Amino acid sequence: MKSSELINIGSKLLREKKIDSHKLDTEIILSHILKVKREQLLIREKEISHKDFNIFNKMLNRRLNKEPIAYITNKKEFRSKNIYVASNTLIPRPETELLIDPLVRKFKGKNPFFLDVGIGSGCIIYSLLNELNGSRGIGIDICNKAISIAKINLDNTNVGTRANLQCKSIDQVFNIKFDLVISNPPYIARREINQLSEDIKNFEPKRALNGGNDGLDVIKKVIYKSKYILKLNGILALEIGTGQYISVTQILKQNGFREFKKIKDYKDNIRCIFSTLL
Numbered sequence: 059m060k061s062s063e064l065i066n067i068g069s070k071l072l073r074e075k076k077i078d079s080h081k082l083d084t085e086i087i088l089s090h091i092l093k094v095k096r097e098q099l100l101i102r103e104k105e106i107s108h109k110d111f112n113i114f115n116k117m118l119n120r121r122l123n124k125e126p127i128a129y130i131t132n133k134k135e136f137r138s139k140n141i142y143v144a145s146n147t148l149i150p151r152p153e154t155e156l157l158i159d160p161l162v163r164k165f166k167g168k169n170p171f172f173l174d175v176g177i178g179s180g181c182i183i184y185s186l187l188n189e190l191n192g193s194r195g196i197g198i199d200i201c202n203k204a205i206s207i208a209k210i211n212l213d214n215t216n217v218g219t220r221a222n223l224q225c226k227s228i229d230q231v232f233n234i235k236f237d238l239v240i241s242n243p244p245y246i247a248r249r250e251i252n253q254l255s256e257d258i259k260n261f262e263p264k265r266a267l268n269g270g271n272d273g274l275d276v277i278k279k280v281i282y283k284s285k286y287i288l289k290l291n292g293i294l295a296l297e298i299g300t301g302q303y304i305s306v307t308q309i310l311k312q313n314g315f316r317e318f319k320k321i322k323d324y325k326d327n328i329r330c331i332f333s334t335l336l
């Protein structure tokens with residue numbers, strides 16, 4: 059069978075399951091199997107072997123079951139790097155990329171020591187270490203499996219030696235001072251998890267989504283702790299959920315922080331807050 063025929067079949071099956079990205083997803087699966095860029099697949103027709111056809115069927119069935127494409131291919135691009143992902147970590151989101159630019163500008167040429175709270179796949183800690191040459195970072199997560207996945211993304215890279223990964227909660231960080239604390243914490247209110255799309259609620263780890271009753275449980279912990287572990291003039295960079303801006307700025311103020319920058323996401327929601335101790 060030819061690649062274009064297989065793409066048409068796969069795309070039709072996904073469309074019948076009301077998956078909007080049916081064509082793109084089919085192309086991503088097939089290009090992943092054939093180890094070619096998606097663009098190449100579209101330019102040059104390929105003959106599909108029996109073995110690849112069977113692999114394609116298995117992967118397509120997972121997508122028909124609404125499993126996110128990043129878990130099927132075990133990768134997601136984040137700031138131009140393919141991050142390895144597996145079911146124990148949140149899939150890196152484009153919104154999270156927005157956290158990085160202002161920090162790279164702020165700390166360029168300096169050698170910041172930072173803490174990434176809730177590293178998941180390690181996409182944030184990797185990006186900061188990669189884009190800030192002299193930086194060093196500690197990454198923590200309460201999930202051992204997330205730590206193992208983040209290790210895969212950091213080991214054997216040219217930044218791995220500047221990272222220290224530890225399985226612990228933010229409550230357990232003591233006696234250390236950072237130039238920057240950064241976090242994309244779980245921030246969905248518990249009761250809202252059921253309203254998320256099937257891709258998310260059935261496959262992404264609840265631990266990475268669930269922010270407790272009002273979605274603010276872990277955000278509060280990070281803010282409280284940052285008071286004690288940030289150097290004077292240190293920066294706290296937080297990703298927050300839709301509609302949480304007013305509550306989070308209040309908590310920041312109550313804890314002595316002053317916001318100096320905020321960034322909206324592609325849907326015009328305030329998504330990132332940067333603050334410093336007064």
Ligand SMILES: C[S@@+](CC[C@H](N)C(=O)[O-])C[C@H]1O[C@@H](n2cnc3c(N)ncnc32)[C@H](O)[C@@H]1O
Nearest residue numbers: 148150176177178199200227228242243244266
């Ligand atoms: C929304 S995910 C973010 C993952 C990754 N940083 C990213 O941006 O894709 C939040 C992560 O925080 C971790 N986490 C939850 N509570 C935590 C806590 N109290 N201390 C440290 N990490 C925590 C979860 O295990 C999860 O991996």
